Amino acid sequence: MAGLSRKRLVPLVVGGLTVVAVGAGGAVWWSNKQKYERTDNAFVQADKAPIASQIEGYVAEVLVEDNQAVQPGQLLVRIDPATIRARLAQAEANAAALQAAVAQVDDKARLEQAMIAQRAAGVQSARAQAQLAAAELNRYGALAKQGWVSPQRAQTTRAAQEQAAAGVAQAQAALEAERQTAASLGSARAQTVAQADAARAAVEQARLDLARTEIRAPVAGVVGARGVRVGQYVRPGGTMMSLVPLGEAYVIANFKETQVARLRLGQPVEIRTDAFGKRTIKGRVHSFAPATGAEFALIPVENAVGNFTKIAQRLPVKIAVDRTQPLADALRPGLSVEVKVDVRENTGPSFAEVGTPAAQYARRGATQ
Structure with a gap:
């Protein structure tokens, strides 16, 4: 009887211990579930x-x-740089030639101004001659009527007056021609100046291309x-x-849409990766993506079909790494990580509140 009771007691004890272990494990799991949100769908990224x-x-x-x-x-x-240097030399020579052409047009313009002044003086002289001839015509015309001078003399005086008047017209026409020439030089100068500006731009472009033959690093990285x-x-x-700026890596964690309701900006995050074994890195929730990952896919999912099956979508969440951590600079983009967010901290704005001014302020505080 004692042996039989002992045989019955062992399974009962084992069963009881199993129930206690399962209950304790379930309690621990439930406690952690209330405190943390986890995902292993997370990867290290950097702004390459x-x-x-x-x-x-x-x-x-x-x-x-x-x-x-x-x-x-x-x-x-x-x-x-040999080809670009030759192009630069050609552009500089072309720019110098066009600059000389502008100077030549300026010289012609100054000469035209002198010619205009000369023609204007010629007009004044012709007018003076015309006035003198008109006075002579009036005087000899009166004398001819009284018979004091011959008709031939009066005709000669009239011809001189008409010749003087024609001289005035000729001088005025010459003055107007010089003015038109000066105006055309102004248009020619504007065109030449535009060509010279284009040539200088070509020189600057060639110099810029010559500088671009040396490609330098825009940022620090590997x-x-x-x-x-x-x-x-x-x-x-x-x-x-x-x-790749290794010291500026961050984590993109893809949480299910059923998890993000408890996430807030600034919540502490524990980051674990297989590359570092059991060692962890601290971080904080930085921001939420504006759409799920499916929306940014090359071929978006079309849900307007008859065989639709609801699947929990995942929302990318950016996690800023604490730069004071010893392993922060050792993170390599592409590494898969596991993240655990402590959702007990409720100081920052939640996923539903992001976009308000208060949320933006909290986000700036979380990244500092």
Whole structure:
């Protein structure tokens, strides 16, 4: 009987311990569920800077290697500048020639002003001659009527007066011609000045292209995806490499839409990645994406179909990494991580409140 009771007692004890263990585990799970929101659909990202050429030409030098750390302004690639230097010399010569043409037009304009003054003086002289001839005609005309002078003399005086009047008209026509010439020089100067400005712009463009033969790092980072080689012909816009700012990495965590209601800006986050084992990194909720990931897909999902099945969508949440953490600078974009958000802190605006002025203020405080 004792042996039989012992055989019955062991399963009861084991069952009881199992129930207690399951109950304790469930209690712990429920407690953690109330305190935290978790997801393993999260990845490290960084604002990579693609390095591309702004001009076309052959690569003369590549001065960086794969995975090399560079500083802002450091020379990365040099493109052969010979062709651009020749273009610059040609543009400078063209600009100098057009500037000389402008000076030549100015010289002609000054000469025309002198000619206009000369023609104006000629008009005054012709008018004086015409006035004298008119006075002579009046005097000899009166004498001819009284018979004191011969008709031939009167005719000669009339011819002189008409000749003087024609001289006035001729002088005025010459003056007007000089004025028209001066006006045409003004138009020619405006055209030449415009051509000279275009030539100077071509010089500046050639100088800018010459400076762009040296491609420098816009930001500090590590060289990645280096595809450029010496002797390669590059064109504007073609990516040659990327710079990854490792010290500015952040985490994008894709939470289910059933989880985001408890998330608030500024809530503390624990970040864990397989690359660092059990070591964790601290961070805070930075911002919420304006739409779910499906909305930004190359081919958006079309839900207006008859066989629709509701699936919980995921909303990307940006998590700012605490830069004081020892492992913050060691995060590499693309690493998968697990995040755990402490939802007990309710100081910041919630997902539903983001967009209000108070939320923007709280967001700035969370990123500082």
